[in-house]
Amino acid sequence: MARRAGERVASIYPDLWQSLAPDEWDRRVDAALIDAFHRGLRCEADAIRYLSLAAEYGWDFLDRADCAWMRRILEDARITDSSARIRRLFEECRRRAAVAAGNARQREEFLR
Amino acid sequence: MSSDGLSGRLGQAAEAAAAAPATPASEVVQPCPLRERWAIEVRVEGNDKRPVAAVAVRLAKGAQSILGALTGADGLVRFDGLPAGSYTITLPELDAEAWRALAVEALAPDKAKSSGDADWGAPPSDGEGPGSWTIAPGDCLASVAFATGFAKDTVWNYGANSELASRRSSGYDLEQGDVLHIPKKRQKTIQGQTGNRYPVQLVDVPERLKIRFVRVNLKPKENEPYLLEVTAADGSPLPARQGSTDGAGFLDEPIPPNAAEARVLLGRKPGQIEYLFRLGEMNPPTEWGGVQRRLINLGYLDDEVTTGEPDEPTKQALLRLQSDYDLQATGELDAPTKAKIQELFLS
Numbered sequence: 416m417a418r419r420a421g422e423r424v425a426s427i428y429p430d431l432w433q434s435l436a437p438d439e440w441d442r443r444v445d446a447a448l449i450d451a452f453h454r455g456l457r458c459e460a461d462a463i464r465y466l467s468l469a470a471e472y473g474w475d476f477l478d479r480a481d482c483a484w485m486r487r488i489l490e491d492a493r494i495t496d497s498s499a500r501i502r503r504l505f506e507e508c509r510r511r512a513a514v515a516a517g518n519a520r521q522r523e524e525f526l527r
Numbered sequence: 528m529s530s531d532g533l534s535g536r537l538g539q540a541a542e543a544a545a546a547a548p549a550t551p552a553s554e555v556v557q558p559c560p561l562r563e564r565w566a567i568e569v570r571v572e573g574n575d576k577r578p579v580a581a582v583a584v585r586l587a588k589g590a591q592s593i594l595g596a597l598t599g600a601d602g603l604v605r606f607d608g609l610p611a612g613s614y615t616i617t618l619p620e621l622d623a624e625a626w627r628a629l630a631v632e633a634l635a636p637d638k639a640k641s642s643g644d645a646d647w648g649a650p651p652s653d654g655e656g657p658g659s660w661t662i663a664p665g666d667c668l669a670s671v672a673f674a675t676g677f678a679k680d681t682v683w684n685y686g687a688n689s690e691l692a693s694r695r696s697s698g699y700d701l702e703q704g705d706v707l708h709i710p711k712k713r714q715k716t717i718q719g720q721t722g723n724r725y726p727v728q729l730v731d732v733p734e735r736l737k738i739r740f741v742r743v744n745l746k747p748k749e750n751e752p753y754l755l756e757v758t759a760a761d762g763s764p765l766p767a768r769q770g771s772t773d774g775a776g777f778l779d780e781p782i783p784p785n786a787a788e789a790r791v792l793l794g795r796k797p798g799q800i801e802y803l804f805r806l807g808e809m810n811p812p813t814e815w816g817g818v819q820r821r822l823i824n825l826g827y828l829d830d831e832v833t834t835g836e837p838d839e840p841t842k843q844a845l846l847r848l849q850s851d852y853d854l855q856a857t858g859e860l861d862a863p864t865k866a867k868i869q870e871l872f873l874s
Binding site: 416419420423424427428457458459460461462463464467471484491492493494495496498499503505506507508509510511512513514515516517518519521522525526 | 531533534536537538539540541543544545547548549550551583593594595596597599600619620646647648651752754756761762763764765766767769792796799
């Protein structure tokens, strides 16, 4: 399951995957998935979500101050299902990215 | 990093996750066809009927087992894997007066049923709440009430706040250091049946942002196109909105109560101007800092020179305003001058 999730995410982030030394990708995927496991994320779908966020925002994203909002969602005790927490974080990242992209387009049009 | 690229990559990851197994390999079991499972949905909306995200919703089975979730961007929470029956729904972070239940809706047959078993947990201790809130820059009654789970009126009319309410014209005129007392929260519940959706409405969401744009001669900038970008207190961007000021120069748009910053791009090229508003940071007009911010916004005072004290630039600004409106030229913040500033500034 870990291998499949790692390969799937590598195919979405080919530049990142190619930029890493041999075995480095696997080492980072293993470390991230151990962390994900401790957060209650056990299925392949959640592993792909977690690895994608690590690839996108940086492997240390949960330790960084600029990503504190992500950690808050992933550790939000109001959501009792750990799988629901990663789904919520993933969807919030998608929402923010889509809003930022849409706003940039609107601003460009408005300034034209 | 381009937000378009980010959006696209996360979209690909979402498709990959949707296609991957969502059950741990060790737990893959064939569901018993005789054991039906159902769902309950809760939809949270504002009083403008738009969905409200990130509201905590709890489903309880007896006193010891709960499911907890937050509403998504569509305002929905769905609890799956429930045996048919009745469950208690609460919005645990909200006071009873902060929301109302709307008419229940039956889910479509394909949405009413679900599979798997809900993963029940023990109820957390919800704590006592803050008791009081000391106003910091960016706070106002609306943001504090929203953050603490109350309707604005519940907080403002709370007996312990009567002395503060007598000193301030409204809950939007609070000064840094003011203390709002927060009442004890009262819980409200709905008895929900599987197969239904329970819409609820938050009474004070959204807030409204009203800004009046005027020219140097204080004539309104009427029918000017604008682009409004709002950021919430947690840094979350909201979709930009476009519109035009009305005949009196007003921009009037709904915003979440925890909005922290509004950027307005106003007008057509080549005269477009960008304004940045830090919401809730205006001191009351009874304080020198509040008077000076109003004089700045009205174009009488330079942003660079404010001191929060009755200084010479402020005196000169008051003299200019008094001259423009045929008030006695004192350079002082006397009652007629104060009233004129509040009239022009609308607060």
